[in-house]
Amino acid sequence: MRHERDWPVSEALRPERLFHHAATAASYFGFVPAGAGPATPVVVSVHGISRNSAEHLFRLSALARSGRFALVVPVFDKATYGQYQQVVDPRKAVRADESLLAMLKDFSGRTGINTARVVLTGFSGGGQFAHRFAMMHADRVAACLPCSAGWYSFPDAGLAFPAGIGTLPLHPQWDAVPIHVVVGGDDTRRDPSLNTTPAIDAQQGRHRLTRARRWTRALQQYRSDRAGAGGVHLTVAADVGHDFADLAATEAFASALGDALTTLQG
Amino acid sequence: MPDTIGDVFVTAAPDRLQQRLLLARRSFVTRRADLGEAVQFAKASSPVAGDLLLARVERIGQHQALESPQGRRQQMYEGDEIVVAFGNRYAPDQFDAVVPDSLAPCDLVAGGGIAARVRARHGRMKAATRIVPIGLLGDQAGRVLNVSRFALPVAQPGAAPVIVVVGTSMNAGKTTTAAGLIRGLSRAGLRVGATKITGTGSGGDLWSMRDAGARTAFDFTDAGFATTAGCELEQLVTAAKSLIAHAGTGNDIVIAEIADGLLQTETHGLLKSADFARHVHGVVLAAGDAMGAVAAARWLHDHRLPLKLISGCLTQSPLAMREAESVIGLPVATLEQLRDPLQAPELCLRAFEALDIVA
Numbered sequence: 001m002r003h004e005r006d007w008p009v010s011e012a013l014r015p016e017r018l019f020h021h022a023a024t025a026a027s028y029f030g031f032v033p034a035g036a037g038p039a040t041p042v043v044v045s046v047h048g049i050s051r052n053s054a055e056h057l058f059r060l061s062a063l064a065r066s067g068r069f070a071l072v073v074p075v076f077d078k079a080t081y082g083q084y085q086q087v088v089d090p091r092k093a094v095r096a097d098e099s100l101l102a103m104l105k106d107f108s109g110r111t112g113i114n115t116a117r118v119v120l121t122g123f124s125g126g127g128q129f130a131h132r133f134a135m136m137h138a139d140r141v142a143a144c145l146p147c148s149a150g151w152y153s154f155p156d157a158g159l160a161f162p163a164g165i166g167t168l169p170l171h172p173q174w175d176a177v178p179i180h181v182v183v184g185g186d187d188t189r190r191d192p193s194l195n196t197t198p199a200i201d202a203q204q205g206r207h208r209l210t211r212a213r214r215w216t217r218a219l220q221q222y223r224s225d226r227a228g229a230g231g232v233h234l235t236v237a238a239d240v241g242h243d244f245a246d247l248a249a250t251e252a253f254a255s256a257l258g259d260a261l262t263t264l265q266g
Numbered sequence: 267m268p269d270t271i272g273d274v275f276v277t278a279a280p281d282r283l284q285q286r287l288l289l290a291r292r293s294f295v296t297r298r299a300d301l302g303e304a305v306q307f308a309k310a311s312s313p314v315a316g317d318l319l320l321a322r323v324e325r326i327g328q329h330q331a332l333e334s335p336q337g338r339r340q341q342m343y344e345g346d347e348i349v350v351a352f353g354n355r356y357a358p359d360q361f362d363a364v365v366p367d368s369l370a371p372c373d374l375v376a377g378g379g380i381a382a383r384v385r386a387r388h389g390r391m392k393a394a395t396r397i398v399p400i401g402l403l404g405d406q407a408g409r410v411l412n413v414s415r416f417a418l419p420v421a422q423p424g425a426a427p428v429i430v431v432v433g434t435s436m437n438a439g440k441t442t443t444a445a446g447l448i449r450g451l452s453r454a455g456l457r458v459g460a461t462k463i464t465g466t467g468s469g470g471d472l473w474s475m476r477d478a479g480a481r482t483a484f485d486f487t488d489a490g491f492a493t494t495a496g497c498e499l500e501q502l503v504t505a506a507k508s509l510i511a512h513a514g515t516g517n518d519i520v521i522a523e524i525a526d527g528l529l530q531t532e533t534h535g536l537l538k539s540a541d542f543a544r545h546v547h548g549v550v551l552a553a554g555d556a557m558g559a560v561a562a563a564r565w566l567h568d569h570r571l572p573l574k575l576i577s578g579c580l581t582q583s584p585l586a587m588r589e590a591e592s593v594i595g596l597p598v599a600t601l602e603q604l605r606d607p608l609q610a611p612e613l614c615l616r617a618f619e620a621l622d623i624v625a
Binding site: 052057075 | 451453454455456457518607608610611612615624
């Protein structure tokens with residue numbers, strides 16, 4: 001049975017093209033705005049450990065439509081990718097970075113949009129993934145916006161990855177990637193999903209707000225005497241806790257994303 | 267002076283009535299009512315749907331408990347006084363009952379607190395619990411208090427997309443389907459508002475929606491109806507749109523359940539209303555069996571409603587699922603799929619004709 005009537009579709013969900021590529025090796029939602037071409041900028045938004053990919057798609061599609069950028073929203077299922085936040089799952093050694101690279105290739109193949117360099121953001125566990133991926137694949141990241149990450153890889157080679165960078169093979173262009181950390185001003189609760197080991201508390205602080213501040217400062221210091229280093233900024237969104245919906249709705253996030261897109265377009 | 271029955275009316279001193287109301291067992295359908303406004307028994311002899319009354323339990327029958335406004339099942343005893351509302355009941359598995367034309371003894375036809383006169387009952391039902399109206403609750407001016415007085419303000423639907431869950435009949439799995447979808451969408455991080463648009467006042471479905479993860483849940487009692495059986499279509503459409511509006515406020519998506527089967531008068535009328543249908547982005551059908559699903563899908567198709575997905579009790583049978591899927595040509599989703607944080611939004615996005623699944 002086919003329905004011929006043209007039923008109204010909510011403006012919030014009226015996609016010019018929206019699809020889900022469901023392969024285990026590279027499962028993702030893709031959104032392509034109207035009038036997109038090969039040079040349309042691409043934003044990758046990575047979910048947290050609740051695997052709220054649909055929420056990322058839902059909340060960012062309006063921005064994507066108005067800002068005319070394409071969206072790639074990965075789905076790192078728990079069974080396959082485990083602790084994707086660390087890019088390489090420590091137990092299974094499954095590589096979420098390779099999965100994202102495969103998604104970008106697939107997306108480009110389907111849409112004709114150039115994914116050689118993208119703006120990479122992520123919330124919570126996705127924020128962890130975003131900055132670690134950028135360290136390893138800086139040539140693919142035009143700008144990185146880790147949002148409300150639980151903890152970070154500090155630019156300290158004396159500290160083993162993932163708390164530091166240890167022997168992590170940093171990409172040579174990593175220093176040049178602009179970083180804009182975004183975190184809620186009320187993101188100070190030590191919820192069950194937060195890493196609260198004494199070592200991390202001592203190194204990074206007791207909650208996400210402090211950890212974002214410390215990592216930003218550490219990275220600014222690390223890059224301060226390096227030629228051609230990209231900027232490192234922190235935006236604290238007032239009155240926002242650890243909630244992606246609330247953060248994504250802030251002017252602070254939209255503005256940070258807008259700046260990142262400018263970097264890509266420039 | 268006796269408290270009374272039939273067409274004889276008495277007045278009660280305001281403080282005495284308030285004291286009686288405090289001691290009486292209050293029912294779910296009165297939950298929005300401010301009983302502080304009840305200062306006397308109204309001098310009206312012919313109730314209408316939604317009128318609030320104080321009644322005495324005369325003989326316990328089918329319903330032995332009365333659901334409180336908070337959802338507690340209050341055990342009733344003969345002689346108890348209860349605060350309920352008049353309303354029609356259309357429940358093929360239970361009672362066919364109407365608002366009586368007098369305050370003569372009548373029946374408690376739903377545990378949520380519906381007083382009516384039984385016309386017929388299902389073979390498995392006991393006789394209804396018998397109640398004796400003591401009086402209609404009246405305000406200072408003597409006007410009867412009706413649940414409609416305490417309704418939420420009428421509102422117009424906003425931008426949140428609406429998925430409507432309908433069924434082939436009572437007990438086809440509508441509430442479970444709606445709750446499953448709410449669960450999956452809320453697990454996905456979406457803010458879900460829920461509403462039950464028609465039916466007989468009872469908290470069960472609302473609690474089910476809230477338990478599944480709906481941030482807000484409303485039913486027709488919020489729109490001023492004790493039950494929706496027998497109400498005017500125009501009123502029902504206005505109420506349905508308003509409930510969708512309230513459920514959508516501050517939420518990303520609305521899941522709206524419509525009671526009973528497609529052949530039930532109000533369900534039928536509501537779904538055929540273009541004014542209502544234009545706010546519906548997708549329909550999910552809960553079906554009891556494959557043949558029912560096929561017939562219901564055809565009915566929805568004939569009425570140009572955007573059926574997108576089948577679920578319900580038939581999904582307990584893989585063979586029935588296969589039969590329905592092959593004839594109707596639409597996906598049939600199990601409860602497990604509905605509750606999945608990836609599959610639920612995917613199913614909804616497909617319902618909006620927005621999502622291609624690519625290999």
